[in-house]
Amino acid sequence: MKKLICLVLVMLLTFSLVACTTEDPAATTTKAAATTAKAEDTTAAPTEPGNELITVGFAQCKADESDWRKANTASMQDAFSEANGFSFTMADSNNDAAKQVADVQGFIDQEVDYIIIAAVNMDGWDTVLGNAKDAGIPVILMDRTINASPDLYVCWVGGGFYNEGVKATDWISTRFTADEEVGIVNLQGQLGASAQVGRSGALDDALAANSNWSLVARQTGEWSTDTAKEIMTSWIQQYGDDIDVVYAENDNMADGAIQALEEAGMKVGGDDGVAIISFDANRAYLQMTLEGKINCNVECNPQLGPKAAEIVMLLEEGGTPAKEESIDETAFYYDTITQEIIDARLY
Ligand code: GYE
Numbered sequence: 001m002k003k004l005i006c007l008v009l010v011m012l013l014t015f016s017l018v019a020c021t022t023e024d025p026a027a028t029t030t031k032a033a034a035t036t037a038k039a040e041d042t043t044a045a046p047t048e049p050g051n052e053l054i055t056v057g058f059a060q061c062k063a064d065e066s067d068w069r070k071a072n073t074a075s076m077q078d079a080f081s082e083a084n085g086f087s088f089t090m091a092d093s094n095n096d097a098a099k100q101v102a103d104v105q106g107f108i109d110q111e112v113d114y115i116i117i118a119a120v121n122m123d124g125w126d127t128v129l130g131n132a133k134d135a136g137i138p139v140i141l142m143d144r145t146i147n148a149s150p151d152l153y154v155c156w157v158g159g160g161f162y163n164e165g166v167k168a169t170d171w172i173s174t175r176f177t178a179d180e181e182v183g184i185v186n187l188q189g190q191l192g193a194s195a196q197v198g199r200s201g202a203l204d205d206a207l208a209a210n211s212n213w214s215l216v217a218r219q220t221g222e223w224s225t226d227t228a229k230e231i232m233t234s235w236i237q238q239y240g241d242d243i244d245v246v247y248a249e250n251d252n253m254a255d256g257a258i259q260a261l262e263e264a265g266m267k268v269g270g271d272d273g274v275a276i277i278s279f280d281a282n283r284a285y286l287q288m289t290l291e292g293k294i295n296c297n298v299e300c301n302p303q304l305g306p307k308a309a310e311i312v313m314l315l316e317e318g319g320t321p322a323k324e325e326s327i328d329e330t331a332f333y334y335d336t337i338t339q340e341i342i343d344a345r346l347y
Pocket residue numbers: 065066067068069143144159195223249250251279280300
């Protein structure tokens with residue numbers, strides 16, 4: 001009975017995720033209905049004696065590494081609340097890949113029911129995931145993919161990072177003609193994270209396909225505004241007007257680059273400034289896109305909690321989730337975005 005109520009609740013939550021990423025009266029009503037149904041149904045209170053909670057260990061890469069990650073952490077904590085029937089433990093590896101593997105081993109030793117991983121790095125998972133398999137603990141990959149044998153995890157849900165990169169490089173192709181020299185600097189995410197590998201990979205392929213494009217400089221900005229600002233400040237001193245495009249692999253790093261350019265008195269964004277590419281499309285940075293500071297902002301949805309909870313409940317019911325589920329994503333452009341579009345966003 002309790003798990004059925006959990007399933008209904010999670011399905012309602014997921015409906016609000018999948019139905020629309022923009023504010024929708026129906027969605028709002030759905031969430032409200034979910035909350036009310038839960039509040040009224042005291043017989044199903046999971047904490048009542050005899051009603052065990054589903055135990056979930058979540059290995060987060062670095063809970064506050066970026067605005068996107070903060071939204072993602074909140075989405076997981078909300079979806080896996082005790083009110084929804086879960087006992088949820090998050091381990092924050094602080095982007096230390098070795099620590100994250102140890103965190104997962106810790107969850108195995110605690111004999112949790114499920115393990116969810118947002119992997120710091122794509123490599124190094126075979127042994128510990130083998131241990132989880134031997135222990136009979138299903139592993140779900142959320143957001144980031146890994147290089148491990150697919151039989152070592154149940155499924156992955158997240159963004160299509162390479163395709164996100166293609167959306168960005170397609171925009172560069174519309175901005176510059178084939179006979180214009182285009183100097184690109186690349187602020188990469190944490191090296192080895194699948195989001196970085198996918199987005200950098202798309203840029204590499206586009207650079208190979210466009211002989212008038214050149215990679216002026218590339219470095220990891222660790223997803224951080226401050227680190228990106230420091231790097232961009234030194235690139236401006238070294239390369240100045242050779243920089244036509246900043247390919248920043250998340251909103252925070254795009255912001256850092258913009259600050260450095262503005263402090264150097266360089267024109268940013270718009271029709272004729274240094275073109276700014278960003279990823280994530282968090283609300284504050286969509287505002288900067290509307291202001292013309294960011295030219296192209298490729299969406300990556302952080303609200304993966306309800307979907308991950310839905311997968312756990314499907315497994316609880318003996319179901320089989322899709323091996324891979326890529327969340328729908330779009331892109332926003334400075335010359336077409338509107339305040340209405342931004343106001344309708346959930347994050
Ligand atoms: O782009 C960045 C976050 O894995 C998609 O990680 C995520 C990335 C996101 O820190 O802001």
